[in-house]
Every structure is written in structure tokens, then in C-alpha cells.
Amino acid sequence: MTKDLGDLDAQALADAAEFYGTTTPSETVNAALRDAADRVQRVRALAELVEIAKTGQFDELLDKRNRR
Template sequence: MSKLLLEVDDEALAKAAAFLGTSTKKETVNTALREVIARHSRAIALAELRDMGARGEFDMLLDKRDYRP
């Protein structure tokens, strides 16, 4: 982990801490960074699923006979 000296918006930091349920500035910033990464990862996964659906890769699920052999 690296140390970093930042100027941050105190009001935004307080709102983020309340939203995230964090109690320290360090915890708030680190949690916010992890949340951004997780959100972006979910958006990528959703886009991939949407593309798979558009290509018809889930069409076999429309026929209930395909659920079990």
C-alpha cells in the first residue's frame, strides 16, 4: 500500500463515508476505490451477457425441454 497526500472535498468524503458505512478517511477512500472497480467489472460482465443474448447464445433456454435430459 502506498501513502498519498491528497486534497479532498470534505463534504463529498463525509457523504461517501455515510453511504459506505465507513468510519475513517482512509477506509472511505479505499472502499470507494474498490466500489468503483467492482461497479466497472459488473458493467463489463453485463455488457458481455447482453452481447451473448443478442447472438442467441441463451435461446436454448426458451424451450423447457432443454432444461433436463
């Protein structure tokens, strides 16, 4: 892992630290990177579900008679 955080936006870093509850720049950047990676995975999973739904595999769930 690299320790060089480069030239960071100080206000954005402070805002992110407040949001994530972190105390060091490294913790803040790592929290933001994990959050971004998690968001990407959720977006991909949602897109996959949309594609599955387009095939009609969830249609029986829309029929109220099939609900419990």
C-alpha cells in the same frame, strides 16, 4: 500503498463515509475504490452477456416449453 490522499472534497468524503460506514478517510477512499472497481467488473460482465445473447445462445431459454 500511498498515504497521501491529496486534496479531497470534505463533504463528499463525509457523505461517502456515512454511506460505507467507514471511520477514516483511508477506509472511505478504499471502500469507494473497491465499489467502483466492482461496478466496472459488473458492467463488463453484463456487456459480455449481451454479446453472448446476440448470438442466440440464450434463445432456448425464451421458449416456455423449455422452462421447468
